[in-house]
Amino acid sequence: MTEFTPIASLAGGALIGLAAVVLMAFNGRVAGMTGILSGLLPPQENAWHWRAAFIIGAIAAPLFLMLSGAAIPFQVPVSTAALVIGGVLVGIGVTFGNGCPSGHGVCGISRGSIRSIVAVITFMATALVTVFIIRHVFGG
Structure with a gap:
């Protein structure tokens, strides 16, 4: 059975929404992960930096959480x-x-x-x- 985590879920959803709004406000782009990733392979000259930063952030955030000692239970x-x-x-x-x-x-x-x-x-x-x-x- 999946744990009921309303606070963590709300916070995570808010952060995802915030990231989407910031990306749209500053780059005029939709925060679709596959579109961002596909723009890195092969790199597009004018959009490579923000795409790399977005993907690095998506990978680094859970890594920082794990390094802080927080458990991320999943199976x-x-x-x-x-x-x-x-x-x-x-x-x-x-x-x-x-x-x-x-x-x-x-x-x-x-x-x-x-x-x-x-x-x-x-x-x-x-x-x-x-x-x-x-x-x-x-x-x-």
Whole structure:
């Protein structure tokens, strides 16, 4: 069972929202992780620095938390193969959906983008059906 952590969840959501607002205010860009990462590979000359800083911050923040001694309890109840397959499927979805859940969900919906609203509804419905099938049909 997942722990109920309303304070930590609210703080994390607020920080994600703040990062999205700051990026939009200072760079005019949506904070979609896959779009930011794909702009690093290969590096785009005019946008490389802010993209690298954003990714480094996304990696460094949990590392600093762990180094402070705070425990980050988590478990992965599936195999490595399932994680790889899931990652590939998400990559395919990101390509066809013109963005990732962070870009559509955090930034697109807040801007009132119909495309993002439809994308998030599609992500969530697909996740719901997938979990139902895996847990109740296959017994996983």
